[in-house]
Amino acid sequence: MQKQKLLIVDDDEDLRTQMKWALTADYNVYLAEDRQSAIAIINKEQPAVVTLDLGLPPNPAGVEEGFAILDHILDNYSHTKVIIITGRGEKEHALRAVEKGAYDFFYKPIQLDELKVVLRRAFHVSQLEQEQREMRHRLSGDTFEGMIGTSPPMQDVFSTIRKVATTDAPVLITGESGTGKELVARAIHRLSIRESKPFIPINCSAIPENLIESELFGHEKGTFTGAHAQRKGRFEMAEGGTLFLDEVGDLPLTLQVKLLRFLQEKTIERVGGREQIEVDTRVLAATNRDLEEAMKNSTFREDLYYRLNVVKISLPALRERNADVVLLAKTFLDRYTGEIRKKIKGFSSQAIESIERYPWPGNVRELENRIKRAVIMSEGKKITLEDLEMKSIAGSKECIVLKDAREILEKELILKAMARNENNLTKAASDLGVSRPTLYDLMEKLGIPK
Ligand SMILES: Nc1ncnc2c1ncn2[C@@H]1O[C@H](COP(=O)(O)OP(=O)(O)OP(=O)(O)O)[C@@H](O)[C@H]1O
Numbered sequence: 397m398q399k400q401k402l403l404i405v406d407d408d409e410d411l412r413t414q415m416k417w418a419l420t421a422d423y424n425v426y427l428a429e430d431r432q433s434a435i436a437i438i439n440k441e442q443p444a445v446v447t448l449d450l451g452l453p454p455n456p457a458g459v460e461e462g463f464a465i466l467d468h469i470l471d472n473y474s475h476t477k478v479i480i481i482t483g484r485g486e487k488e489h490a491l492r493a494v495e496k497g498a499y500d501f502f503y504k505p506i507q508l509d510e511l512k513v514v515l516r517r518a519f520h521v522s523q524l525e526q527e528q529r530e531m532r533h534r535l536s537g538d539t540f541e542g543m544i545g546t547s548p549p550m551q552d553v554f555s556t557i558r559k560v561a562t563t564d565a566p567v568l569i570t571g572e573s574g575t576g577k578e579l580v581a582r583a584i585h586r587l588s589i590r591e592s593k594p595f596i597p598i599n600c601s602a603i604p605e606n607l608i609e610s611e612l613f614g615h616e617k618g619t620f621t622g623a624h625a626q627r628k629g630r631f632e633m634a635e636g637g638t639l640f641l642d643e644v645g646d647l648p649l650t651l652q653v654k655l656l657r658f659l660q661e662k663t664i665e666r667v668g669g670r671e672q673i674e675v676d677t678r679v680l681a682a683t684n685r686d687l688e689e690a691m692k693n694s695t696f697r698e699d700l701y702y703r704l705n706v707v708k709i710s711l712p713a714l715r716e717r718n719a720d721v722v723l724l725a726k727t728f729l730d731r732y733t734g735e736i737r738k739k740i741k742g743f744s745s746q747a748i749e750s751i752e753r754y755p756w757p758g759n760v761r762e763l764e765n766r767i768k769r770a771v772i773m774s775e776g777k778k779i780t781l782e783d784l785e786m787k788s789i790a791g792s793k794e795c796i797v798l799k800d801a802r803e804i805l806e807k808e809l810i811l812k813a814m815a816r817n818e819n820n821l822t823k824a825a826s827d828l829g830v831s832r833p834t835l836y837d838l839m840e841k842l843g844i845p846k
């Protein structure tokens with residue numbers, strides 16, 4: 397494999413030589429002693445990583461030369477990782493550089509074995525980012541409504557979408573809030589022969605119970621006060637196309653019967669009408685409720701469940717597909733920096749680490765909202781933990797790992813216990829060996845919906 401390119405910018409000739417000698421086995425090393433020679437090499441070679449001494453001639457005691465090089469890199473080669481090399485007395489300059497977008501900093505006198513570790517990590521991150529850019533590029537031509545996902549569970553979802561799109565079978569799409577259920581429904585419609593006909597979504601939980609029947613099935617003139625004219629419902633509006641019944645678990649039982657009749661006979665009856673109207677509409681349904689549990693409680697009809705559930709697509713929670721998190725984060729960052737027209741070059745390394753570790757209870761929607769907000773609030777070149785409002789999540793530097801690790805583990809165990817016990821708090825608590833109030837408090841603390 398070809399060695400990756402490293403540029404060392406330092407005015408101390410001995411140090412340059414020593415570093416080159418130590419690093420030349422691992423990297424293709426270039427040397428520069430001032431701003432002019434550094435910029436020439438950066439433009440020509442575009443090294444993946446640069447170590448940058450801030451104090452350079454003609455004013456080796458100042459930092460302007462170093463910052464000028466940093467700005468040049470950030471403006472033109474934002475993928476390049478810059479490691480600031482600085483004296484212990486100049487910490488605030490180093491921090492300012494990182495704030496601007498440098499990848500990391502390192503103190504003089506240089507401990508070569510430590511520097512090697514930092515460099516290895518910088519090259520590794522650079523490589524990963526490169527792969528992700530290529531991946532995104534390859535995926536951007538896709539037809540899944542811009543859905544991102546390289547993780548195995550998402551690849552399964554895509555392959556099912558492809559298969560069911562060509563049929564007229566109902567599909568039940570399940571998954572936690574914000575996992576992309578509506579996107580899947582739109583993708584199925586888009587890939588089907590119904591594509592040129594309407595896609596009509598309706599959220600069964602958002603419409604008051606007394607209005608939903610007429611919303612769905614329409615009504616005849618004079619059926620109730622306010623029914624001045626005959627009106628078509630969503631089933632008829634979706635003629636030839638697709639009706640998306642979101643939160644189908646909240647559909648009142650009386651309407652479940654009517655929906656079942658439609659699925660069996662392909663006909664509907666308007667409210668106050670006597671005529672059976674034939675409609676050619678495909679039904680896709682979604683829910684974040686556990687319908688099997690609802691069947692046991694008799695709030696969801698079993699016969700309807702089996703009709704809707706001919707094909708099931710279960711969307712994995714974001715915390716179950718680590719491979720996608722950073723990819724999604726970068727995609728949203730690109731999208732919103734483009735829309736909001738800000739020159740943001742990426743995430744700080746702390747921000748990326750926290751994005752990877754956080755369990756994302758609100759799934760993709762939460763990730764997207766946090767990033768959009770961060771892009772609006774950000775004042776630097778990189779999105780920081782503060783921009784993401786994730787500072788409290790990360791905690792202080794020393795306890796990041798343990799504290800987060802514990803929360804993630806606790807969260808996962810609680811979610812599993814709740815699922816196993818069909819959301820019965822008492823049983824889940826006994827499974828986990830804690831009291832019911834303790835479990836309740838923990839769920840509150842970890843933001844798990846009850
Ligand atoms: N795989 C993905 N790639 C890109 N964006 C996604 C992906 N999944 C979800 N999103 C985005 O996340 C947001 C939430 O998606 P969507 O509305 O489809 O979720 P949902 O499961 O229907 O959520 P809810 O249960 O809260 O209605 C949308 O803005 C959507 O564009």
Ligand SMILES: [Mg+2]
Nearest residue numbers: 574577578642
């Ligand atoms: Mg939805």
